[in-house]
Amino acid sequence: MTGSHVTSVRVVGTGLVGTSVGLALTGHGIDVTLADPSPSAVALARDLGAGRIDPDAGCDLVVVAAPPDVVADVVAAELAAHPDAVVTDVASVKSLPLQRLHTLGVDLSRYVGGHPLAGRERSGAVAARADLFTGRPWVLTPTAETSPAALEQVRATAQLLGATVSVMDAREHDEAVAIISHVPQVAASLVAARLRTASEQAVGLAGQGVRDVTRIAASDPHLWTQILAGNAGAVARALHALRDDLDAVLAAVDALGARPDDALGARATVAGFVAAGNEGHARIPGKHGSAPTVYVAVPVIVPDRPGELARLLRDVGDAGVNLEDLRIEHSEGRPVGLAEIDVLPAAAQTLVTALRQQGWSVHA
Ligand SMILES: NC(=O)c1ccc[n+]([C@@H]2O[C@H](COP(=O)([O-])OP(=O)(O)OC[C@H]3O[C@@H](n4cnc5c(N)ncnc54)[C@H](O)[C@@H]3O)[C@@H](O)[C@H]2O)c1
Ligand SMILES: O=C(O)C(=O)C[C@]1(C(=O)O)C=C[C@@H](O)C=C1
Numbered sequence: 001m002t003g004s005h006v007t008s009v010r011v012v013g014t015g016l017v018g019t020s021v022g023l024a025l026t027g028h029g030i031d032v033t034l035a036d037p038s039p040s041a042v043a044l045a046r047d048l049g050a051g052r053i054d055p056d057a058g059c060d061l062v063v064v065a066a067p068p069d070v071v072a073d074v075v076a077a078e079l080a081a082h083p084d085a086v087v088t089d090v091a092s093v094k095s096l097p098l099q100r101l102h103t104l105g106v107d108l109s110r111y112v113g114g115h116p117l118a119g120r121e122r123s124g125a126v127a128a129r130a131d132l133f134t135g136r137p138w139v140l141t142p143t144a145e146t147s148p149a150a151l152e153q154v155r156a157t158a159q160l161l162g163a164t165v166s167v168m169d170a171r172e173h174d175e176a177v178a179i180i181s182h183v184p185q186v187a188a189s190l191v192a193a194r195l196r197t198a199s200e201q202a203v204g205l206a207g208q209g210v211r212d213v214t215r216i217a218a219s220d221p222h223l224w225t226q227i228l229a230g231n232a233g234a235v236a237r238a239l240h241a242l243r244d245d246l247d248a249v250l251a252a253v254d255a256l257g258a259r260p261d262d263a264l265g266a267r268a269t270v271a272g273f274v275a276a277g278n279e280g281h282a283r284i285p286g287k288h289g290s291a292p293t294v295y296v297a298v299p300v301i302v303p304d305r306p307g308e309l310a311r312l313l314r315d316v317g318d319a320g321v322n323l324e325d326l327r328i329e330h331s332e333g334r335p336v337g338l339a340e341i342d343v344l345p346a347a348a349q350t351l352v353t354a355l356r357q358q359g360w361s362v363h364a
Pocket of ligand 2: 091117
């Protein structure tokens with residue numbers, strides 16, 4: 001290691017976040033070794049290019065990207081196994097793991113708690129992206145015991161991945177993420193859960209509004225149970241405040257439903273909460289730092305027949321264009337689907353032309 005720059009990093013836990021860290025660091029020429037209790041998870045991360053598997057390799061830095069309920073024990077084990085390395089983690093909650101480390105009596109001078117505010121609603125290495133952290137916040141939660149050199153090393157590594165680093169204490173972090181991450185997840189899940197009992201006809205009308213509000217409702221229940229349980233105090237406080245607001249809106253809407261011509265003040269209440277939402281929304285900062293890679297979505301109609309998707313993917317490959325992501329949607333009542341192929345902007349026109357030549361209906 002030279003200065004605060006790392007040359008070798010061990011990533012423990014090769015799911016979405018760990019594999020993304022591995023991909024990004026490997027891209028910067030850093031020697032990354034990977035570990036995970038699941039042999040298939042670690043092999044997949046290696047195959048995707050996130051690093052190599054060598055349990056005996058030394059390292060400057062260990063990044064623990066394991067689930068929140070085991071993270072403290074894994075950090076403690078890594079500190080013991082790598083006595084010259086700095087150890088950080090990426091768990092979404094910070095106070096409980098820190099308490100557990102204190103209980104374990106671990107020397108915390110080489111440990112720096114961390115949390116990138118970057119992720120996806122999908123888990124596992126397949127969802128990993130090298131540019132996941134570009135322009136995103138990354139909180140570090142050092143304690144009085146943390147050595148300044150350890151803090152600088154982790155800060156430099158997060159910055160190398162394109163993140164904007166801020167430093168706060170663990171309790172402060174947990175209060176903040178209850179409001180900007182944990183309650184939004186609860187709200188998205190609750191709104192999406194109402195769709196279970198809606199009619200087919202109603203769900204078939206889903207437009208962009210409900211898609212925007214519920215994207216993170218696709219998140220992993222196992223991970224989120226650990227996150228919400230791991231920050232229960234702060235989440236409960238934020239949910240009580242939300243419930244008070246919901247009660248006020250409900251009272252106004254109830255009054256409008258019962259006495260539309262005589263519900264004094266009810267419309268002002270409704271307008272007030274929408275306006276308050278405008279104000280809160282306006283406070284969300286734009287992304288910091290350089291922009292993450294922006295892909296262009298090329299929409300292609302795919303007949304709902306066996307082999308059609310395979311034929312499309314073959315034609316994308318034959319066009320010499322790299323497919324960055326793929327989404328498929330089925331249109332209600334139509335014998336076709338819509339495939340959205342994400343590609344780099346520079347490749348979009350080549351792909352559109354090539355697919356049209358092959359007879360595909362491209363809506364670009
Ligand atoms: N998903 C997100 O959007 C997001 C964003 C920021 C931070 N985080 C945090 O990152 C961590 C990992 O989340 P993820 O989304 O990558 O989850 P994931 O489910 O995609 O991956 C977790 C990985 O940890 C492995 N694992 C399980 N037990 C382990 C142990 N004892 N030691 C080492 N590895 C172990 C699993 O096999 C799996 O490969 C969590 O602490 C989470 O709170 C998640
Ligand atoms: O799915 C996403 O877009 C996220 O960024 C997820 C998100 C967030 O709430 O910001 C969720 C939990 C993590 O701890 C960090 C990131």
